Amino acid sequence: MPKPTPWLKILNVVTTLVMVVATGLVFLYAPRERTMGEVQRIFYFHVPLAWVGFVALFVSLVAGIAYLRTGRRGWDQVELASVEIGLLFAILTVISGSIWARPAWNTWWTWDPRLTTYTILVLIYFAYLMLRQGIEDPDRRARFAAVYSIVGFVSVPITFFSIRIWRTIHPAVVGTGSPTAEGGFDMTPTILTVFLFCNAAIFILYWCLLANRVRLEQLADRVEQLKARHILA
Amino acid sequence: MLAANANFGYMLLGYGTIFGLMFLYLLSWRLRQRNLEKDLEMLKTLGDQPPDD
Numbered sequence: 001m002p003k004p005t006p007w008l009k010i011l012n013v014v015t016t017l018v019m020v021v022a023t024g025l026v027f028l029y030a031p032r033e034r035t036m037g038e039v040q041r042i043f044y045f046h047v048p049l050a051w052v053g054f055v056a057l058f059v060s061l062v063a064g065i066a067y068l069r070t071g072r073r074g075w076d077q078v079e080l081a082s083v084e085i086g087l088l089f090a091i092l093t094v095i096s097g098s099i100w101a102r103p104a105w106n107t108w109w110t111w112d113p114r115l116t117t118y119t120i121l122v123l124i125y126f127a128y129l130m131l132r133q134g135i136e137d138p139d140r141r142a143r144f145a146a147v148y149s150i151v152g153f154v155s156v157p158i159t160f161f162s163i164r165i166w167r168t169i170h171p172a173v174v175g176t177g178s179p180t181a182e183g184g185f186d187m188t189p190t191i192l193t194v195f196l197f198c199n200a201a202i203f204i205l206y207w208c209l210l211a212n213r214v215r216l217e218q219l220a221d222r223v224e225q226l227k228a229r230h231i232l233a
Numbered sequence: 234m235l236a237a238n239a240n241f242g243y244m245l246l247g248y249g250t251i252f253g254l255m256f257l258y259l260l261s262w263r264l265r266q267r268n269l270e271k272d273l274e275m276l277k278t279l280g281d282q283p284p285d286d
Contacts, residue, residue, distance in 0.1 A: 023248075039240035042247040049251075088258055092251050099247040103240035216262055219269045226276040 008211055015208035022201035030194040042100040044194055048202035050093040050118075054156050056086030056206055057125065061153040064146035073221065074214075076142040079149055080132065081213035085206060087125045094118055105169065113166035117159040124152045138224065 004012075026044045033040035063079035066072075097115070098108050109115065128148050135141035163170050187195060 026248075037240050038244040039247070041244050045248070045251055088254070092254060095250055095254070096247045099243055099250065103243050212262070216266055216269075219266065219273070223269050223272045223276065226273065226280070230276060230279060 004212075004215065008215075011204075011208050011211060015204050018201045018204050022198045025194045025197055029190070031188070031190055033191075036104060039100055039103050042096050044198045045202070046093060046096040046100060047195070048199040049089045049096070051199065052202045052206045053086045053089030053093060054160060055203070056082045056089060056210075057121075057149075057153060057156050059210075060086060060149045064149035067142060067146045068150075073138075073142070076145065077214050077217040077221065078210070079146065081210050081217055083125055083128050083149060084213060085209045087122065087129070089202075089206070090118065090122050090125065094122060110169070112170055113162040113168045114159070114170035117155070117162045121155040121159050124155050128152060138221075 022044075026041050030041060030044065032038060060079045060082040063075045063082060067075035067079060094115075101110070102108050128145065131148055132141055132145050135144055162168065
């Protein structure tokens with residue numbers, strides 16, 4: 001595996017520190033929410049994971065377009081890495097949301113528009129990984145995956161705007177939801193501070209994971225090339 | 234809705250799940266890296282061996 005650059009080592013250390021501070025703020029500094037109680041603290045990671053997950057899938061869209069335009073293998077590596085991390089964040093969002101929902105809505109799951117569209121998004125990007133597994137030729141695999149990542153991204157804005165388009169019980173953090181939505185959302189300055197810090201922390205975490213995952217993919221590519229050379233020899 | 238003082242366990246479950254799954258994902262990286270490095274060593278060794286005549 002290519003040796004990590006000094007910048008990557010620094011990024012790894014900074015990310016670890018930032019995540020520790022974020023966790024500390026969530027458990028020790030953020031106030032206990034009056035209505036929802038302790039379970040509201042899940043929000044400080046649940047929302048950033050969702051938002052940064054969308055960013056990750058946007059990066060995969062950009063990488064897919066860049067690969068189709070340039071044919072450079074590096075873009076395919078970034079695309080795969082970003083989809084994998086975006087999918088991880090999406091799964092964590094769904095699971096943490098479900099755990100929050102149990103005491104808040106008295107159910108683990110409901111076929112609410114936001115939850116349904118998010119689940120479809122997870123399945124779409126899970127299928128992306130399955131697609132890659134099914135194609136042996138690296139160039140063909142990269143081309144198909146790039147097209148899929150571009151088309152699959154349609155699910156992201158649909159999911160994000162679902163609470164504004166359809167009637168839903170899911171809270172809207174930014175702006176207002178559908179006029180027929182139930183419940184509301186507001187943040188005190190302390191809650192807002194912790195929330196914004198956690199957003200920054202998860203954002204930094206994404207870039208750190210991306211850089212390290214691309215390194216792993218470079219190693220995988222090298223092994224694949226050597227195997228192909230060995231088979232042809 | 235559960236009373237505000239009765240849902241501490243759900244909060245722990247939520248964060249336990251987030252950190253637990255993240256840890257498992259990073260562990261999978263470590264396993265993948267180890268397997269790839271083993272493959273790389275083996276392929277380099279095969280590449281160094283003279284071809285059979």
